[in-house]
Amino acid sequence: MNLPRFFPDPATVMPHFQPILSMDTQTIYAYEVLGRYSGPHGVRSLGPFFHDPSVSMDEHIFIDRIIRQKAIASLVNAPENTRLFLNLKPNWIYNYRARPDQLPTLRFLREHNVDPSRITVEITEDAFLDDIEELARVTRTYREAGCQIAIDDVGSGFVNFDRIAYIKPNILKLDLELVKKCGRESFFREILFSFAVMAEKIGAFLLFEGIETKEEVQIALSLGARYLQGYFFSPPQATMQNPNAFRSGLNHEIQQFVDHALWQQHADQRDAEEMRDNLLACLPRLGEGERITLDACDVLIDPFLKQLPRTVIRVFLCDERGYQWSSNFTRQNGQWEKNGSFIGRNWAWRPYFLNNIVKATYQEAGKLSAVYTDAHTGEKMRTYIYPIPENLFLCLDLTIES
Secondary structure (H helix, E strand, C coil): CCCCCCCCCHHHEEEEEEEEEECCCCCEEEEEEEEEEEECCEEEECHHHHCCCCCCHHHHHHHHHHHHHHHHHHHHHCCCCCCEEEEECHHHHHCCCCCHHHCHHHHHHHHCCCCHHHEEEEECCCCCCCCHHHHHHHHHHHHHHCCEEEEEEECCCCCCHHHHHHHCCCEEEECHHHHHHHCCCHHHHHHHHHHHHHHHHHCCEEEECCCCCHHHHHHHHHCCEEEECCCCCCCCECCCCCCCCCHHHHHHHHHHHHHHHHHHHHHHHHHHHHHHHHHHHHCCCCCCCCCCCHHHHHHHHHHHHHHCCCCEEEEEEEECCCEECCCEEEEECCEEEEEHHHCCCECCCCCCHHHHHHHHHHHCCCEECCCEECCCCCCEEEEEEEEECCCEEEEEEEECCC
């Protein structure tokens, strides 16, 4: 038996507001507008209605416009810096490709005399099979009117990088499921970090939604989140809240993040200095006028291998352009094995390599790379690069002990 399709009474539809917190001011930056309706069992979410495939797009749009208009009207009596995030599906926007000047949201803003800069148009990561360039052109109308643009649920399913490239969002909203998985599997943290790097490169800010725990707050901060949103702070409310309502708690979380980050930086510096001291103690000294030749590289490395910490699992010698001069010396079952097939390979393509080479050269000190995952073994690694004469660099790959 088919259940009757649910369609809310338009008179009962209303917006609710979930705060989005800014890390730089520790205040409420904006509110995401979410649909609710008042029924016999109290106020309920309109989420099931908007995700019901049996409801037509026109019906979805009809109810959503009521919510949008009421939300925009609420800005009239709100403080001047109050901002809203309004969810719009790509297909809804695309319908106005031939008449972007008639976009309902912009019309509502004009009717209520609300500055468009107080609105962020949030485009969901729904399936979209039409012309992405046309969608971007219509989206540009919002931007030119003064609105900001966000892409929602980045990282859910397969990421539409073409949509990000064409739309050029101001804000990327990270899918809450990836945030939650970060606490269980480090691989997801690496995926989120790639979005943080991308956001920095394209001049966008990261917003992490769905934050429910202190751990997720710390994960988001470690990945460069400028904005946070979730039930850890507040569920959606019928009214807007005091902008400073979460300042104290957020300050505490930021301080915890800073304390841990500074501790990690100091620990990294100590590790780098300890590695330098170990190398200086066991590296052979070159005589006056003596030069390192390609043939002598393995002879240079071999004598001090047994003196290296057990976390060092690979040693090799490169020049400043990334070309390997020595064999690979790899620790296998406690013994060092030599593989000459790596001589002549180039590692300049590795993200950390050239940056650390330059730092090691100018500072005349060893540099420890950031943690990365070895593509061959799947292990967490760091590489220590130490400058030696003849513009050569001793490279030590270290495992990260759990």
